[in-house]
Amino acid sequence: MDILKVRSLTKSFDSIMAVSSLDMDIEGGSITALIGPNGAGKTTTFNMITGFLKPDAGRVFFKGQDITGWPAYKVARMGLVRTFQKVEVFGGLSVLDNIKVASLGRAMQGLFRWMFKYSSYVREDKKAVETSLRALEDVGLKDSIDKPARLLTFGQLRLLEIARALATGASMMLLDEPAAGLNSVEVEDLASLMKEIRSRGVTIFLIDHDMKLVMDISDTVIVLDQGARIASGRPEQVRTEPRVIEAYLGT
Numbered sequence: 342m343d344i345l346k347v348r349s350l351t352k353s354f355d356s357i358m359a360v361s362s363l364d365m366d367i368e369g370g371s372i373t374a375l376i377g378p379n380g381a382g383k384t385t386t387f388n389m390i391t392g393f394l395k396p397d398a399g400r401v402f403f404k405g406q407d408i409t410g411w412p413a414y415k416v417a418r419m420g421l422v423r424t425f426q427k428v429e430v431f432g433g434l435s436v437l438d439n440i441k442v443a444s445l446g447r448a449m450q451g452l453f454r455w456m457f458k459y460s461s462y463v464r465e466d467k468k469a470v471e472t473s474l475r476a477l478e479d480v481g482l483k484d485s486i487d488k489p490a491r492l493l494t495f496g497q498l499r500l501l502e503i504a505r506a507l508a509t510g511a512s513m514m515l516l517d518e519p520a521a522g523l524n525s526v527e528v529e530d531l532a533s534l535m536k537e538i539r540s541r542g543v544t545i546f547l548i549d550h551d552m553k554l555v556m557d558i559s560d561t562v563i564v565l566d567q568g569a570r571i572a573s574g575r576p577e578q579v580r581t582e583p584r585v586i587e588a589y590l591g592t
């Protein structure tokens with residue numbers, strides 16, 4: 342069953358056609374990768390799906406519901422959450438508190454809103470603590486729960502972001518370049534983590550440039566070039582398509 346359907350999704354910025362009449366179907370419980378050269382429209386696509394950007398045209402259906410143009414907090418409440426290319430955390434807060442905010446965040450609207458509401462929401466909420474600890478254990482950060490988030494390594498920050506998404510109880514996660522800046526050991530850990538998340542039935546949709554990672558973990562790969570889908574299918578299919586090799590894989 343498809344958990345996400347995108348139809349004729351379109352967005353331009355001034356004279357740039359960032360995403361052009363894009364159709365996609367994402368199967369529930371799968372790992373799907375969205376790849377393509379820089380500027381292909383990948384992040385714009387994620388932004389439109391998750392309510393951070395209103396499309397010029399087209400529709401987004403999540404679990405059969407038309408969520409086109411919904412604000413991000415409402416999309417998140419439906420169980421569709423995303424991470425960003427640039428990790429945002431509250432550096433002064435502990436790792437655990439960063440996650441607690443997320444586990445309570447289903448009804449909230451973005452990080453700044455979270456900050457204002459933080460003090461009243463987080464006050465000894467036992468369930469939030471339990472959910473948060475479980476998410477941190479899942480991503481392997483349990484030993485760092487008391488550390489201020491700003492002391493985490495870059496790789497750990499990425500894991501914190503994924504834990505934050507997990508703690509919301511999301512059924513689908515969009516991860517924008519989760520492996521960027523990670524060393525090869527961290528990328529392997531990330532791959533195992535994503536497979537583990539998939540095994541729980543959570544759908545993963547990721548953008549990444551690490552071809553080894555993408556080919557290794559994805560059930561389906563979708564290739565974008567200049568805002569349009571030029572190929573999609575199983576990794577081994579996609580990697581041999583001449584258009585893909587030409588547009589992206591190069592050598």
Ligand SMILES: Nc1ncnc2c1ncn2[C@@H]1O[C@H](COP(=O)(O)OP(=O)(O)O)[C@@H](O)[C@H]1O
Nearest residue numbers: 354357359377378379380381382383384385386
């Ligand atoms: N907020 C914006 N304003 C103007 N142009 C943008 C904006 N966001 C993206 N673009 C342009 O849209 C195109 C697609 O960008 P993006 O979706 O970020 O690509 P990708 O994530 O595949 O690298 C690029 O040409 C980019 O410069």
Ligand SMILES: [Mg+2]
Nearest residue numbers: 383384385426
């Ligand atoms: Mg991008």
